[in-house]
Amino acid sequence: xxxxxxxxxxxxxxxxxYLNDNLDAATTQQVLEQIEKNPIFKTKVDTVKTIIAGIExxxxxxxxxxxxxxxxxxxxxxxxxSLNNKPWWRPLAVAAVIIIAAGSYFWLGENxxxxxxxxYYTVDPGLxxxxxxxxxxxxxxxxxxxxxxxxxxxxxxxxDLAKQKQDNDTLNYFLGSAFLASDSIENAIKYxxxxxxxxxxxxxxxxxxYLGLAHLKNGNKTLAIKALKQSQLPQVKEIIEQLD
Amino acid sequence: MQEKPTxxxxxxxxxxxxxxxxxxxxxxxxxNYPKIELLVLKNSGTKDQAKDVYQEAFLALWQNIKxxxxxxxxxxxxNGYLYTIAKNKWxxxxxxxxxxxxxxxxxxxxxxxxxxxxxxxxxDILKNQxxxxxxxxxxxxxxxxxSLLRMFYFEKRPMNIIAEELSIDSASTRNKKYRxxxxxKQIALNEN
Numbered sequence: 001x002x003x004x005x006x007x008x009x010x011x012x013x014x015x016x017x018y019l020n021d022n023l024d025a026a027t028t029q030q031v032l033e034q035i036e037k038n039p040i041f042k043t044k045v046d047t048v049k050t051i052i053a054g055i056e057x058x059x060x061x062x063x064x065x066x067x068x069x070x071x072x073x074x075x076x077x078x079x080x081x082s083l084n085n086k087p088w089w090r091p092l093a094v095a096a097v098i099i100i101a102a103g104s105y106f107w108l109g110e111n112x113x114x115x116x117x118x119x120y121y122t123v124d125p126g127l128x129x130x131x132x133x134x135x136x137x138x139x140x141x142x143x144x145x146x147x148x149x150x151x152x153x154x155x156x157x158x159x160d161l162a163k164q165k166q167d168n169d170t171l172n173y174f175l176g177s178a179f180l181a182s183d184s185i186e187n188a189i190k191y192x193x194x195x196x197x198x199x200x201x202x203x204x205x206x207x208x209x210y211l212g213l214a215h216l217k218n219g220n221k222t223l224a225i226k227a228l229k230q231s232q233l234p235q236v237k238e239i240i241e242q243l244d
Numbered sequence: 245m246q247e248k249p250t251x252x253x254x255x256x257x258x259x260x261x262x263x264x265x266x267x268x269x270x271x272x273x274x275x276n277y278p279k280i281e282l283l284v285l286k287n288s289g290t291k292d293q294a295k296d297v298y299q300e301a302f303l304a305l306w307q308n309i310k311x312x313x314x315x316x317x318x319x320x321x322x323n324g325y326l327y328t329i330a331k332n333k334w335x336x337x338x339x340x341x342x343x344x345x346x347x348x349x350x351x352x353x354x355x356x357x358x359x360x361x362x363x364x365x366x367x368d369i370l371k372n373q374x375x376x377x378x379x380x381x382x383x384x385x386x387x388x389x390x391s392l393l394r395m396f397y398f399e400k401r402p403m404n405i406i407a408e409e410l411s412i413d414s415a416s417t418r419n420k421k422y423r424x425x426x427x428x429k430q431i432a433l434n435e436n
């Protein structure tokens with residue numbers, strides 16, 4: 001690409017309209033003459049053409065990966081019906097957690113914090129994804145990876161987004177959740193703490209809960225209790241009772 | 245999600261490809277992949293290799309249809325073209341890796357594509373280095389720019405609709421788009 005030529009906004013838009021056949025006959029003629037007579041202008045037209053083709057090609061390439069994930073997901077779901085992304089999952093996951101917790105009460109002994117963590121921890125089921133092609137595209141793509149248990153891929157996708165949106169609680173919460181699921185506890189704590197710092201976040205209760213569990217996993221009872229006590233989730237009480 | 249309508253004629257599919265219609269592209273992708281996977285797996289390849297070869301072939305098909313280098317008359321000639329590009333690409337991989345194993349080409353079905361439809365199978369479009377630079381640069385853009393440029397150039401949404409979604413006016417959206425293009429150009433240049 002030729003960097004010598006700066007393309008102004010009006011020039012860029014003119015070339016773009018020309019390439020899209022959106023100019024009237026007279027203006028098209030003028031552009032064609034310019035291309036013929038002015039080699040610099042011709043280079044600019046080629047540059048804009050390449051840029052537009054590059055954007056389109058890469059956007060499609062990214063989309064193909066999503067098609068492929070879907071294809072693989074479908075072939076998996078013919079053998080197992082384990083994947084479901086409906087929102088009503090979330091309360092079910094919570095219910096499952098409580099049932100497991102009731103059973104765990106009897107065998108608490110050594111390494112109590114670790115055992116409690118194992119009894120109560122279940123990965124957040126994630127959010128439903130809509131691949132209709134919108135501004136959430138990159139986020140959803142990483143969510144697909146997360147739901148498939150490809151946490152490293154999900155983390156890499158969300159981290160890119162988080163560079164622009166450091167205070168986005170949804171991103172921070174799922175980054176924390178993905179790190180926790182991949183046993184990267186320090187990172188999980190970092191992102192979950194960020195989420196809990198936002199008082200209006202819809203993920204605050206869950207973030208506090210998982211933050212507490214992350215501290216449990218680290219063997220830090222005091223910090224675990226501190227986080228758990230701030231969460232309103234029903235299962236929190238039971239954990240605290242078992243810790244006291 | 246609603247089931248997508250089946251595209252049975254060549255023409256609507258060509259329009260779908262040219263307009264980057266997500267449903268049409270997905271249907272084409274999903275329908276043709278199993279054949280290519282089978283071809284690659286039967287000929288010393290892995291599933292990941294099948295995916296790579298197929299996606300490269302898919303992009304080449306898409307580009308060639310958009311640029312009228314390939315003017316298919318029916319949907320089956322689109323499928324045949326895609327298969328042929330993928331097959332050629334896989335043969336190249338096998339040759340370049342020095343596979344000793346003989347490939348029995350007669351076992352690989354061929355599809356008839358008439359001369360008038362096919363203006364010479366060209367699968368080299370993506371070997372254009374400048375295009376590759378822009379493609380790589382696009383993925384390095386921030387999410388806001390990537391999303392805006394994607395909506396405009398890939399989804400081909402009208403400017404006023406994009407402006408509405410971003411909650412800014414059309415003029416600001418145009419300015420923003422121009423700044424994103426400048427940034428993209430800059431990243432693509434710096435990597436050279």
